[in-house]
Amino acid sequence: MSFRARHLLGIEHLAPDEITTILDLAESYAELNRSDIKHGDALKGLTQINMFFEASTRTQASFELAGKRLGADVMNMALGASSLKKGETLIDTALTLNAMHPDLLVVRHPHSGAVSLLSQKVNCAVLNAGDGRHEHPTQALLDALTIRRAKGRLHRLTVAICGDIAHSRVARSNIHLLGKMENRVRLVAPPTLMPSQASEWGVEVYGSMDEGLKDADVVMMLRLQKERMDGAFIPSEREYFHRFGLDAEKLAHAKPDAIVMHPGPMNRGVEIDGTIADDINRSVIQDQVEMGVAVRMAAMDLLARNLKAARAGEGVLV
Amino acid sequence: MGQILFQNARLIDPETGTEALGSLAVRDGRITGTGGMEGAEVVDCGGKCLAPGIVDIGVKVSEPGERHKESFRSAGRAAVAGGVTTMVTRPDTLPAIDTPEVLEFVRRRANEAAPVNVLPMAALTRGREGREMAEIGFLLDAGAVAFTDCDRVVANTKVFSRCLTYAASLGVLVIGHCQEPVLSEGAAATSGKFAALKGLPSVSPMAERMGLDRDIAVVEMTGARYHADQITTARALTRLERAKAAGLDLTAGVSIHHLTLNELDVGDYRTFFKVKPPLRSEDDRIAVVEAVASGLIDVISSMHTPQDEESKRLPFEEAASGAIGLETLLPAAMRLVHGGHMDLPTLWRALSLNPSRRLGLETGRLSAGAPADLVLFDPDAPFVLDRFKLHSKSKNTPFDEARMQGKVLGCWVAGRDVFTDLGAES
Numbered sequence: 001m002s003f004r005a006r007h008l009l010g011i012e013h014l015a016p017d018e019i020t021t022i023l024d025l026a027e028s029y030a031e032l033n034r035s036d037i038k039h040g041d042a043l044k045g046l047t048q049i050n051m052f053f054e055a056s057t058r059t060q061a062s063f064e065l066a067g068k069r070l071g072a073d074v075m076n077m078a079l080g081a082s083s084l085k086k087g088e089t090l091i092d093t094a095l096t097l098n099a100m101h102p103d104l105l106v107v108r109h110p111h112s113g114a115v116s117l118l119s120q121k122v123n124c125a126v127l128n129a130g131d132g133r134h135e136h137p138t139q140a141l142l143d144a145l146t147i148r149r150a151k152g153r154l155h156r157l158t159v160a161i162c163g164d165i166a167h168s169r170v171a172r173s174n175i176h177l178l179g180k181m182e183n184r185v186r187l188v189a190p191p192t193l194m195p196s197q198a199s200e201w202g203v204e205v206y207g208s209m210d211e212g213l214k215d216a217d218v219v220m221m222l223r224l225q226k227e228r229m230d231g232a233f234i235p236s237e238r239e240y241f242h243r244f245g246l247d248a249e250k251l252a253h254a255k256p257d258a259i260v261m262h263p264g265p266m267n268r269g270v271e272i273d274g275t276i277a278d279d280i281n282r283s284v285i286q287d288q289v290e291m292g293v294a295v296r297m298a299a300m301d302l303l304a305r306n307l308k309a310a311r312a313g314e315g316v317l318v
Numbered sequence: 319m320g321q322i323l324f325q326n327a328r329l330i331d332p333e334t335g336t337e338a339l340g341s342l343a344v345r346d347g348r349i350t351g352t353g354g355m356e357g358a359e360v361v362d363c364g365g366k367c368l369a370p371g372i373v374d375i376g377v378k379v380s381e382p383g384e385r386h387k388e389s390f391r392s393a394g395r396a397a398v399a400g401g402v403t404t405m406v407t408r409p410d411t412l413p414a415i416d417t418p419e420v421l422e423f424v425r426r427r428a429n430e431a432a433p434v435n436v437l438p439m440a441a442l443t444r445g446r447e448g449r450e451m452a453e454i455g456f457l458l459d460a461g462a463v464a465f466t467d468c469d470r471v472v473a474n475t476k477v478f479s480r481c482l483t484y485a486a487s488l489g490v491l492v493i494g495h496c497q498e499p500v501l502s503e504g505a506a507a508t509s510g511k512f513a514a515l516k517g518l519p520s521v522s523p524m525a526e527r528m529g530l531d532r533d534i535a536v537v538e539m540t541g542a543r544y545h546a547d548q549i550t551t552a553r554a555l556t557r558l559e560r561a562k563a564a565g566l567d568l569t570a571g572v573s574i575h576h577l578t579l580n581e582l583d584v585g586d587y588r589t590f591f592k593v594k595p596p597l598r599s600e601d602d603r604i605a606v607v608e609a610v611a612s613g614l615i616d617v618i619s620s621m622h623t624p625q626d627e628e629s630k631r632l633p634f635e636e637a638a639s640g641a642i643g644l645e646t647l648l649p650a651a652m653r654l655v656h657g658g659h660m661d662l663p664t665l666w667r668a669l670s671l672n673p674s675r676r677l678g679l680e681t682g683r684l685s686a687g688a689p690a691d692l693v694l695f696d697p698d699a700p701f702v703l704d705r706f707k708l709h710s711k712s713k714n715t716p717f718d719e720a721r722m723q724g725k726v727l728g729c730w731v732a733g734r735d736v737f738t739d740l741g742a743e744s
Contacts, residue, residue, distance in 0.1 A: 012515075091631050111633035112517035113587030132635070133517030169517060195514035196522070 140173035163222030188212030371403025383412025394432030401693030496529035624712030652724035
């Protein structure tokens with residue numbers, strides 16, 4: 001096993017064989033999840049706390065289910081409203097939770113770097129469930145697994161990531177992961193939603209869907225946040241859909257067997273046409289959700305193994 | 319006050335731009351010349367450097383309001399340990415120093431507690447809120463040496479131009495912070511590859527030039543005396559050069575952190591590297607270092623900003639800005655000398671002579687008649703910095719565990735040894 005990290009904070013510092021290790025294990029959990037008895041015991045007796053400083057339904061549910069299927073005691077904490085308003089700092093919250101001896105801490109926070117900061121103050125394994133605009137590693141891993149299953153490989157593919165790149169942690173984690181696995185990554189966005197020096201990231205930058213999608217194997221759409229729609233970053237919802245929304249006409253520029261992905265939740269008619277999203281021949285959006293649970297089971301399983309090894313004094317943690 | 323003869327010193331004279339081995343005589347707090355003196359206390363400098371004490375424009379002492387972060391006493395001790403003999407203090411306290419009454423409090427506290435010269439600056443607008451002019455005349459009478467709203471830009475250009483018009487009539491110096499205020503709102507880093515990958519809200523380096531452009535126009539319009547607190551980007555330098563060539567009464571400074579660190583030093587969201595304006599690209603850093611060497615940038619400051627651990631142990635976007643610098647200014651600045659960018663007299667022009675001149679002070683020189691504010695230092699002595707050994711109450715230095723060169727060996731204010739006391743008390 002080549003995954004030896006204590007935390008899963010991002011894709012940036014993972015090696016390709018670590019990514020493969022996680023995906024291979026997730027593959028077996030995907031099988032388990034399709035069987036009648038969906039139970040493993042990798043996390044039996046362990047406590048998993050989901051700390052969400054930012055509202056989330058889907059990701060939190062996915063982590064909760066993953067933990068429960070592996071036998072962990074799972075507790076959910078929605079912290080957006082309570083402690084932050086009382087003036088408690090992130091560190092205090094972390095120390096309070098740490099005193100309850102959790103084994104796995106799943107954290108989402110609106111600020112970049114916050115999960116890394118928290119991981120320095122606790123002695124359990126920390127999983128980043130999204131920090132600001134920085135990283136969302138399990139999303140990139142579930143995307144990778146979905147691609148690998150649909151395309152039969154995870155290298156030498158052309159992947160177009162389209163939409164609000166500037167504010168997207170999903171985009172950053174995917175850029176890291178797909179680059180490490182030697183794929184060709186293209187970014188397609190209006191200039192106001194493209195990071196200023198994206199071309200230095202080892203990706204190709206496009207301002208038009210037709211060019212960016214040409215001969216792509218994978219088309220990955222990003223969610224456009226409501227508050228960015230009207231006037232601030234783009235002129236209007238309808239102009240955005242016209243120029244950057246994925247419809248059949250734009251998708252025709254990609255390879256005939258290109259798959260369509262979206263991290264959800266979707267804005268139908270804004271970044272993606274509803275009929276494309278529902279097209280079972282092209283859209284793998286439901287597979288992404290399914291793989292999400294499997295990947296999170298794998299990631300938590302591996303982290304729990306490292307945690308137990310460390311506690312047994314094997315000192316493998318880096 | 320007696321007589322002191324500094325012998326066997328490497329004299330760093332920024333006024334003449336020279337350094338030479340020699341001796342320096344001091345009587346009654348003033349330099350009298352280089353000749354010998356009968357019956358004087360002799361200080362053998364052992365061939366080490368003797369230079370005018372550093373004049374640091376823009377020191378934040380957190381009195382009034384946040385004395386747990388820094389007091390006049392702790393800042394004064396840090397200054398002595400760093401060879402800073404004059405602290406020009408900022409008014410961004412709680413409350414802001416914007417009335418003669420608050421200024422009087424500051425002067426009294428400074429006299430009681432600080433072993434170095436303290437020259438207070440006052441706010442340009444009431445509460446530093448950018449709406450109404452502060453009592454510039456009264457504050458001037460009470461001893462304010464310059465007027466500034468610190469890192470808050472007076473965004474309303476009508477208010478700003480009236481302040482400068484009024485300031486010009488009194489001949490006072492206004493210190494501005496060059497940033498386009500709306501563009502830079504909420505920014506924690508400089509736009510570029512690093513900030514984008516780390517997912518940090520960022521501001522284009524162009525925002526500094528926009529701010530400087532506006533201020534230059536208002537200076538031209540009003541005839542005010544103006545100093546830009548920190549110019550940190552190559553783009554702004556061309557504008558600065560043009561404005562100086564046009565004969566405007568305008569100077570510029572830069573913080574030691576922007577001369578010795580770049581945006582990549584933030585690394586994994588290290589908040590001790592969060593400063594205002596944010597650290598820049600390496601290209602900008604080099605350009606600004608060269609501008610100090612050429613004299614285009616006049617002044618180097620520590621921009622000493624104490625923050626306690628609680629203000630810094632937060633996610634990067636939420637963490638407070640600023641770094642302490644009084645005690646590390648000299649060794650950090652030695653990097654510019656050891657890196658071959660400038661010689662010691664050139665460095666001391668920016669650390670001592672130019673800030674003195676800009677404020678109309680007699681310090682910054684080694685010539686006869688100048689106040690005997692002196693620092694003795696070894697420019698080469700190596701050490702590894704331990705932040706918990708610094709004299710400031712707050713320990714937010716970006717140089718923790720950094721390898722540095724340059725140690726202060728002695729410090730005199732008006733001929734009085736303030737350095738030996740430091741050792742005795744600590």
